[in-house]
Amino acid sequence: MKRLVLLALLVSGNALAQVKIGELNSYKMFPAFLEPYRKGMELALEEINASGGVLGRKLELVARDDGGNPGDAVRVAEELLARDKVTVLMGTFASHVGLAVSNLAAQRKVLFIASEPLTDKIVWDSGNRYTFRLRPSTYMQTAMLIPEAVKLKKKRWAIVYPNYEYGQSATASFKKLLKAAQPDVEFVAEQAPPLGKIDAGAVVQALADAKPDAIFSSLFAADLQKFVREGNTRGLFRDRTVLNLLAGEPEYLDTLKEETPEGWWVTGYPWAEIQTPEHRKFREAYRKRWNDYPRQGSVVGYSAVYAVANAVRRAGSADTEKLVEAMKGLEMSTPFGPIAWRPLDHQSTMGAFVGQLARKDGRGVMVNWRFADGANYLPPIEEVNQLRKQ
Amino acid sequence: MGWGSVFIQFLNGLAGASSLFLVAAGLSLIFGVSRIVNFAHGSLYMLGMYAAVWLSSRVGFWAALPLAALGVGALGSVLEIAVLRRIYRAAELLQLLATFAVVLLLRDGALWLWGPEDLLGPRAPGLAGAVQIAGRAFPQYDLLLIAIGPAVLLALHLLLTRTRWGVLVRAASEDREMAGALGVNQKWLFTGVFALGAFLAGLGGALDIPREPATLNVDLQVVSDAFVVVVVGGLGSIPGAFLAALLIAEVKAFCIGLGWSGATLVAEFVVMAAVLVLRPWGLLGRPQPAEPQPAQIPGRLARPGRRLLAAGSLIVLALGLVPLAFPGYATVLLADVLVFALFAASLHFLMGPGGVPSFGHAAYFGVGAYAAGMLVLNRIAPMELALGLAPLAAGAAALVFGWFCVRLSGVYAAMLTLAFAQIAWSAAYQWDALTGGSNGLVGLWPAAWLSAGSAYYLLTLLLCSAGIGLLWWLVHTPFGYALRASRDSPRRAEASGIDVRGMQWAAFVAAGLGAGIAGALFAFSKGSISPETLGIQRSIDGLVMVLLGGLHTLTGPVWGAALFTWLQDAAARSFEYWRAATGAIVLALVLLLPGGIGSLRGPRP
Numbered sequence: 001m002k003r004l005v006l007l008a009l010l011v012s013g014n015a016l017a018q019v020k021i022g023e024l025n026s027y028k029m030f031p032a033f034l035e036p037y038r039k040g041m042e043l044a045l046e047e048i049n050a051s052g053g054v055l056g057r058k059l060e061l062v063a064r065d066d067g068g069n070p071g072d073a074v075r076v077a078e079e080l081l082a083r084d085k086v087t088v089l090m091g092t093f094a095s096h097v098g099l100a101v102s103n104l105a106a107q108r109k110v111l112f113i114a115s116e117p118l119t120d121k122i123v124w125d126s127g128n129r130y131t132f133r134l135r136p137s138t139y140m141q142t143a144m145l146i147p148e149a150v151k152l153k154k155k156r157w158a159i160v161y162p163n164y165e166y167g168q169s170a171t172a173s174f175k176k177l178l179k180a181a182q183p184d185v186e187f188v189a190e191q192a193p194p195l196g197k198i199d200a201g202a203v204v205q206a207l208a209d210a211k212p213d214a215i216f217s218s219l220f221a222a223d224l225q226k227f228v229r230e231g232n233t234r235g236l237f238r239d240r241t242v243l244n245l246l247a248g249e250p251e252y253l254d255t256l257k258e259e260t261p262e263g264w265w266v267t268g269y270p271w272a273e274i275q276t277p278e279h280r281k282f283r284e285a286y287r288k289r290w291n292d293y294p295r296q297g298s299v300v301g302y303s304a305v306y307a308v309a310n311a312v313r314r315a316g317s318a319d320t321e322k323l324v325e326a327m328k329g330l331e332m333s334t335p336f337g338p339i340a341w342r343p344l345d346h347q348s349t350m351g352a353f354v355g356q357l358a359r360k361d362g363r364g365v366m367v368n369w370r371f372a373d374g375a376n377y378l379p380p381i382e383e384v385n386q387l388r389k390q
Numbered sequence: 391m392g393w394g395s396v397f398i399q400f401l402n403g404l405a406g407a408s409s410l411f412l413v414a415a416g417l418s419l420i421f422g423v424s425r426i427v428n429f430a431h432g433s434l435y436m437l438g439m440y441a442a443v444w445l446s447s448r449v450g451f452w453a454a455l456p457l458a459a460l461g462v463g464a465l466g467s468v469l470e471i472a473v474l475r476r477i478y479r480a481a482e483l484l485q486l487l488a489t490f491a492v493v494l495l496l497r498d499g500a501l502w503l504w505g506p507e508d509l510l511g512p513r514a515p516g517l518a519g520a521v522q523i524a525g526r527a528f529p530q531y532d533l534l535l536i537a538i539g540p541a542v543l544l545a546l547h548l549l550l551t552r553t554r555w556g557v558l559v560r561a562a563s564e565d566r567e568m569a570g571a572l573g574v575n576q577k578w579l580f581t582g583v584f585a586l587g588a589f590l591a592g593l594g595g596a597l598d599i600p601r602e603p604a605t606l607n608v609d610l611q612v613v614s615d616a617f618v619v620v621v622v623g624g625l626g627s628i629p630g631a632f633l634a635a636l637l638i639a640e641v642k643a644f645c646i647g648l649g650w651s652g653a654t655l656v657a658e659f660v661v662m663a664a665v666l667v668l669r670p671w672g673l674l675g676r677p678q679p680a681e682p683q684p685a686q687i688p689g690r691l692a693r694p695g696r697r698l699l700a701a702g703s704l705i706v707l708a709l710g711l712v713p714l715a716f717p718g719y720a721t722v723l724l725a726d727v728l729v730f731a732l733f734a735a736s737l738h739f740l741m742g743p744g745g746v747p748s749f750g751h752a753a754y755f756g757v758g759a760y761a762a763g764m765l766v767l768n769r770i771a772p773m774e775l776a777l778g779l780a781p782l783a784a785g786a787a788a789l790v791f792g793w794f795c796v797r798l799s800g801v802y803a804a805m806l807t808l809a810f811a812q813i814a815w816s817a818a819y820q821w822d823a824l825t826g827g828s829n830g831l832v833g834l835w836p837a838a839w840l841s842a843g844s845a846y847y848l849l850t851l852l853l854c855s856a857g858i859g860l861l862w863w864l865v866h867t868p869f870g871y872a873l874r875a876s877r878d879s880p881r882r883a884e885a886s887g888i889d890v891r892g893m894q895w896a897a898f899v900a901a902g903l904g905a906g907i908a909g910a911l912f913a914f915s916k917g918s919i920s921p922e923t924l925g926i927q928r929s930i931d932g933l934v935m936v937l938l939g940g941l942h943t944l945t946g947p948v949w950g951a952a953l954f955t956w957l958q959d960a961a962a963r964s965f966e967y968w969r970a971a972t973g974a975i976v977l978a979l980v981l982l983l984p985g986g987i988g989s990l991r992g993p994r995p
Contacts, residue, residue, distance in 0.1 A: 028498075030787055030968060031506030031606075069828065069922045073419065075726055075959070080720035097827045100918040103832045111554045119829065126832055163652060164828035191651045196607055199654065201402040201532065202646040208526070209395045209647075225510050225603045233520050233529045255508050255603060316531075 019318050020060045021308050022086030023087070023100070024076050025116075026093045029068035032221070032249050033297040034093065037116070038063065039290050040153035047285070051188040051200075054312045061305070062086060068093075068098030077101050081108060087318045088113060088308055094167050095119035102131040111323045115330055116297075117303035118166055120173075123345075123347045124387035130320075132327050132346040134304050136374045138166055138218075140244030140347075141267045144354050145243050148265045149174075149216070150181045156188045158212035158287075160203060162223055163192040170218040170245055188212050191224065200226035204236045218245040220252050228259050237261050247297040248355060254366040260364030264357040269296045270366040274353075283337035294335075303334040303350070307341075337371070346386050349375035391647055394524035401523070403643035408539035411635035412594035413612060414493040414619035415546060415628050416587030422563040422626030423583045426474060427801065429489035432613030433496040438462045438595025440504050440603035443511040446599070451515055459593035466588020470581045473635040473977065478580075480984035481740035485746065487937040488980045490930065493613075494973030497606055502709070502967065504604070511599030526558070531600050531882045537755050538597065542590070543632050550628070559583060563626060589706025614808075614926060617656045621805040622665045624675020629844075633673050637661065637984015652820060659812040663794075666806045670798045691743070691944060692865050696947075705856045713844035723959060728854040729912045731951040734935035735858045736904030738947035741936060744897035745877025746796060747804040751932045753791065754902040754926020758784040758909030760818060763831035763919055773837040773914065780913075783905030788813070788902020796894040811929060830920030834913050857907050862944055864900060873897055938979060939948045939988045953987060 002199065023041065029220050038256040040362070041061060048059050062084045073092065080086045092098040098117030104126035105112035114122055114133040118141070123133050123222035132227045136144070159174070161167030164359025171190070178185050189210030191203045196221070207215065216238075219227050224247060231237050241263065248268015251388060253260065270281065282302065286294045312318060315326035328343035339350045377382070391399070407969050417431045438458050445454035467856065473488055514699040519535055536873075550556035562568040562579055595604075622628030638658045645653045652844050653660075671677050694702075709728075737751045739899050761783035765776035791810040792983035795803050803933060816823045823833065840846045873884040878891040883890050913919045922928065939950025958977060977985065 027502070028692070028967075029607075031501060035506050067958070067962065069927070070918055071726075071916050071923065072958075072962075074916045075722060076962070078722040079719045079959075084723065096920040099832050100828055100916065100920070103917045121829065163655060166828070168822075187651065191646065191649075193646075193651055194655045196605075197611060198640055199402075199406060199646055200528070200601070202399055202643040203396050203651070205395060205526070205541065206646050206649065206651075207391065207401060212457065221603045222508050222607075223604050225508060227508070228603065229513075229601070230529070233518075235520070251507075255510050257510065259510065283758075295497060315804075356728055356979050375922045 001158045006355045011327070018058050018060045019055070019308075019312050020084060020086040020088075022077070022080030022089050023071060023086060023091045024033035024066040024080065024089070025063070025091040025099065027063075027065045029352065031091050033116075033295070034256075035297070035300035036251070036292075036295035037297035039292070040286070040294070040298035040303075041305050043289050043298075044100065044302045044305035044309075045288070046057055048309050050102060052228075054309050055316065055318075056323050059305075059309055059312075062090075066092065066101075067096060068097065070097050073097045073387040075098055077104050078108075081110060085182055087111075088323065089305055091115055092117050092309065095122070098122055099126055100238050102126065102128060105130040109320060111320050111327065113304055113307055119289075120169055123367060124384060125343055125347045127388050130324060132307075132341055132348070134307060134348050134350060135300060136350055136352050136377070137347065138170050139173045139379070140282035140374055140377045141245050141352055142170050142218075144267055144352060144372040145216075145265060146174075146177045146181060148354065149178055149214070150242055152214055153182075153249050155184060156186050156211065156213045158189040158191075158210050158215045159206045159217070160188060160191040160193070160207060160215065160227070161218040162195040162198075164195050167192065167195075167218045171216075174216050189345055195223055198223040200230035201234075203227065204230040204234050208234065208236050212240065214240055215332065217242060217247075220246045220249075224252055225259070226254055228256060228261055232259060237264075241265070248353065248357065248366045248369075250293070251295050251297060253357070253366075258359065258362050259357045260272075260357055262356075262358050265354065266357055266366065267352045267354055267372075268366055269299065270355060271295070272355055272365070273369070276337060278337060279335045280332055281299065299335050303336075303339075306332060306334070307348075337373075338375070343376075344381060345388060347374075348380065349373065349378075351375075351377075391591060394526060396646060397524050397525050398528060399643045399647040400640065401528060401532065401536065403640035404539070405529075405535045407632075407635040407639035407780055408535040408560060409594040409598050409613060410619055410639060411539050411632050412542055412590045413502075413596070414616040414631040415542065415636055417593075417616050418620045418626055418628060418631045419546075419559075419585040419590075419615075419624070420584055421620065421801075423559055424474070424478070426485045426489070426584075427483070427614060428584075428587070429486055430469070430609075431489075431494065431587070431591050431616055432609040432611065433493050434462050434466060434591035435595040435612045435616075436500060436604070436606070436609045437465065437496060438592030438600055439511075439602075440500055440509065440609065441592070442599045443509045443595035444504065444603050446512055451512055455593070455596045458596040459589050460594070462592025462766075463585045463589030465817055466591075469579050470584035473981070475577065475580070476586070477942075477984055480806035482934070483937055483941065486982060486983055487934060488977060491973040491977035491980065493609060494969045495977070497609060497965040498973075499971035506606075507793060508603040508605045510603040514600045516542060518601075529912065535597065539632065539635070543628065546628050547792065556584070567765070574982060575752060576874045584798040590753065608805050613625045617805065617808075619670070622662050623809070624672030625801060627672070627676075628672040630672055630674030634665075637673075655819065656812055656816040659809040659816075663806065663809040663813065666798060666802060666809070667794055670802060672802070680912050691865065691942070694862065694944065699718060702859075706851065709851050709855075710842035710848060713847060715966050721844050722955070725847050725850045725911075725915050725953045726959075727955045728850050729908045729915070730931070730935060730949045730955050731856040732857045732911075733905055733908040733932055734909065734947040734951035735861050736901040737932045738936045738939075738941070739861045739864065739904065740897055740901035742941050742947075743870055743874050743877065744894055744901070745873075746897065747800065748795075748901075748935065749804045749809035750809070750929050751901070751905060752924045752926070752928035753785040753807070753811035753814045754788050754905035755912070755928060756811075756818065756905030756919075756921075757787045757902075757908035759923045760825060760831070760909075761906070761917045762910035763834050763913040764824065764912045765835055767831055773835075773840070777910050777914065780910035781903050784906025785899050785903040788899045792895050792898030792902070796898065807928070808926070813927070814919055815926075818924060825921075827881040830918060830923075831913075832918040834919070834929055835917050836914045840914075846915065850915065853907055853911060857904050861900065861904055865944065869893070869896065934976070938976065938986060940986020942986030943986060946986045949987050 248266035355366035441458035623634035762780035939946030
């Protein structure tokens, strides 16, 4: 970040009017996701400025740590607006921080691109004119796994999720959608361990005692690793299919190594195998710049910066109200293919990859994967309108 | 639950208890001898994990465990010699501040050394599989853990009762000064005990690597669990720590087994609250002397003179003019500073003049914030009225919690405040319909006439300076004198007809009201609140502000709040490793100004 700020200072020396992105994120709290995210942003920034910037101006990025809590995040956002005079706000990771900044954006009337938070509320129940969200939400990613869940034709399901909004809403959506598609389904056990503090042995045992046919999990990071290891040792996954949101993202999958459970259906990012031209171009550029492979966070950071650049180009101006109008219905290309920003609820149609986990040379990979276009996994328009009205 | 699963969950609890016990035993030993509340104990556990994972790919798993633990033990002795040894004579809680700085340094150090990704350790060679127990697969390694807990307990018991070193350690825990007078070299004794405690923490971390990945966030989780175990068991009691670890781990395992997994969020704090209410000294602890040692009684707190009052009014006036001179971000940051100054001043009122240490003051800040939010969002009251009513909710919470807390003293009272704060936190976190759950409440802005320009900043300035002024005034009323008498000499105060507990209870409520005003102001300045407003981190921040400023000065905590808020803001902007930068500065201040920055202003009478 220091480098970024220095860069920002250097660039601002020869200032014509610039377009400034005020990026805030919990870099030191979730470094595993946000280090690659930052690298993705910087790559996009360099590409855009090398090709002449936007509207003949240089695109500039001011990145700040939001401390990982809403109180500090709102203060940092205020500082970006007041002191750095940024054109747009961007970033945030945890849902509650994202919601707080989105709320500030509506109050201060400034465009906010929520790049990472997954909460459904940020575009629906608590959606507002100034907030747009890039990633497929908890609901969308859950919906992407539903076809696989239905195909399994299992009756008894157990559910495990981290005890906060993301896990709760994933669970609620899963139950609702699966029940609609398969009315005879039974949910035989539910475990909600505290985020980051799963008591994996006891949880695995309690799930096994319920004798489910299949398991739906939204655990991630350290919780997922503990759950997988205990489940492997205690035979929880023998003859049972598991569906796990996000577990195919390199940030979480790569830490599992030999422990990777085979056959799980997950959402994620099989970076090595996606051979579309836009992804190959991105992957090679990323490798060349950072000497590393891209993670999910890299794609999010990269695409978020491009979203701002494209919005400014489309608006032909850095004026907030014009930018908001330009964001509505904006179509653009990302490493995952083309996306559109829905005017209806400001959700982008970015998708995710759905596939199965497998082990290959001692590390986890995704196989049998397909791309799930986000546009196909959103609730009907009437439902969204109902939610946004509240 | 069938009997088979009851038995397995019981074994799960036993396995979980072992590493918890190792960490807690180290914490308890250190506290028993040197009276240091070692906040960095969880960080030592975290280092044990990282070191063990790193070493096991080089020297093999079984060799890595003792090596990692020894390495952490060695680091512990370095910490003791370089930092803690210099501040044993300072106010009791100052060591807490020093170890807090160490937490920040070690976390960023680990991030720098080992990178951001979680490191999942290897399985234990030879114990990688499972055995069949009651028709279920149970990890072999967990059986080893189950055995290690009691083994360490026995080893510590023998060490403390059968060796000369152990006798000296016990002598020093009984009566430090007497042990010193008899020619025991306390320096090396303290270093040795700290190293042993660090070794145990490192060993606990290393032993856990087949079960959990090494992550950076584990430090504060572990230290709060270990504190709870130590307090439930009774401070300084090793068998007590063992019993408490067992109790808490079993309660958690059975909450999960019975399907009440949501309850594990606060299980240990509910257990702690229950134990402390029923047994104020923990399960196996012994009552501590209630009468403070003469050395611990702070100097007289002078009544603010005219010059100080004039200076204070000038500062408030100057702050009122800031929006004219520096519009923009200055008032945003200053509003935070003011809110936290009031928060710190209210905590100081309770801890300094009141003599009741609190590790859970964020509860009242948070209750004030949530009450304000709920009143406005449910359209029960307009924003202005909500701002007035919310502190009453915080005061009411303090009235209830305080009643229990003033029945205890010292660290026990502090831990009970923490338990209540955590219970309040979990209510806010899980009661979706009322509090918005983990996302919190969104959309709380000041009324239109207050949103314009710097109106809200001026209101914040007005209310915070009035609140701080009132608290300072209270210290010098007859109530304040009775409160300080109760702190300095409870028995004599009682003999002169002062209701000691009643005074402390009243102090609790006054502090709760002050924190509630701060919380409500905070809610409307941010536009949203989430459970973090009453989380442990906020309580710790308050403690740091008070201790940085100086516990036994009047104005210090306000300066401490200003310095700490500004420091975090500035460090986050200027340094990539801003936590470490904050930690280093706090540590330097502790070593240079052990009386707090409030003591800079000339010698105290």
